[in-house]
Amino acid sequence: MQETITFFSGFSTPDLWFLADAALKTLWISVLSISIGTVLGGIFGWMLHEGKWMAALTVGSILDIFRSVPLIIQLVLFYNFAPMVGLSLDPFASGVVILTIYTAALVSNVARGGIEAVPVSMRKASRSLGMSYWQDLRHIVLPIGGRAVFPAWIGVVLGVMKDSALVSVLGYVELLKASQILITRTQEPFLILALAGAFYFALSYPISRYAAKFEQRWAQ
Template structure:
């Protein structure tokens, strides 16, 4: 006798749309945490550069922790710590907070490298021309140092975009979580994962090629 209930249904066009939506959520959480993390990271990088010994003793070890502990542990830890502190965060908020701090920790080092890439004589020259400290930062350090570390920053940003897949552990339905949901229903892991992988690849590959091209051009 034919079973009257269908447990598993095939992949349909609406499922592909479901994945597309999820890809946008991946993009959303990535863009949000990368932009906030970059802002904080640049500030931390500036502190590391200017605050010499004090920052090296206080800020650097803190940032180091976020680079030496697996992201997934950070996520689980923070997600379980928030209620203890009396915060009521949903997976998206928790994920964004941790991804932001994680990005900031990575960007801080990149930014410090950027500050160090600008020679002191150039900066002294800028100051002697009558520029204020912040004019010097804005018109001298940013263009020169920023250019030096831009490819490295893109590497960090792409890394965070890919690592945002880990937020699925908390239950936020981004691309990878969506693919898992679909696999459970359709029982076609290979096809679904191939589509999800194609989305990630489409998000990451053009940017990484662009960065490689820039790096090559600037190296000349």
Template sequence: MTTVAVFGDLQPQDLLFLGEAALRTLLISSVAIATGSLAGIVFGWMMAAGNRTVQFAMNALLDIFRSVPLLIQLILFDAFVSIAGFPMPAFWSGTMVLSVYTSALVASVARGGIESVPASLRRASRSLGLSYWQDMRYVVWPVGLRSVFPSWVGVSLSVMKDSALVSVIGYIELLKASQILITRTAETFFILGIAGLFYFALSFPLSRAGQYVERRWQQS
């Protein structure tokens, strides 16, 4: 009687496959964090500087993206663009949803940074002849950024880990690649251990860079 092998052995190229998936995770996370942070800063400024109508509208809109689970947002958006006749590659669908999700989180951080600047300091800058935009550029953002920078780092690390959910729409990032290899090899513990190390390798430099910047600011 012949024995049929159901699972295959883990091969060296499988580690390369995981490495490439880790780079795809880094790519989609970096794009989402960069675009989402820029949009979030603008939204945060609108929430802090706008009138009550603008503040209410922005809060209501961003609360939707903060409250609805990211997994549901990904599935709904991917289904919507397909039904609308504008199907997108999984990378772009995932990037757009992650960027909007990031902007909703960063908006609260940016608003907190702006509102943390003492009103007396802003009045002093205006009394020295600075315009509104000069006040924002030279006083509000430098001071506010220091107070909320750790929160922004935390949001970025969270988004990097949440990028694993993009696998639900077919993007082969680190978690999806791990699932594929586990299905073929049944080496669950070993493969997930390697995936965990990759996630650590992606997140640790950002965490350390954030700590380094904070120390430099404290010393200056």
């Protein structure tokens, strides 16, 4: 009697754990990239504000490239170009590098907007009270400017978290890549995509809710 070979199998509990693990990988690469990118973006935003036209021609031009070129092209080009210059990076490291620079490029405009949102008269008043330049940035610009651009920064965070799905083109098994693997095996695209969407919602919704509450508390 000839054996029947089954190429496809239905969705099972281990598959759900596989998706959950991929969601954690999505969260990890997002947190790492957003954290470093936010710090770099804040520095670049400060440079763009203070450097005026000179910074706009140098740093600003480079950041414009990363804002303008589709993220998927950046990922593929960097992953294939890195070995040519002696960098041996796996898909995760390559994804972190590009997502970090991409985040920094987006946050730089947000940070510059936050600095420029602080009235010049208020900054002059702080300096007349004896504050140093750095004290003015810390005690005046950061609280007031940060409050003004906090919603925009949250938008960047949520956007980068969703854009992290593009790292799947490099072979990194995050949530989208795991979904594609399961769809190929189970042939249940509706169920798999619905679960993937639920995981993305579970990652994004708490951030949105906490940000809204934090903004309300900040406004009081």
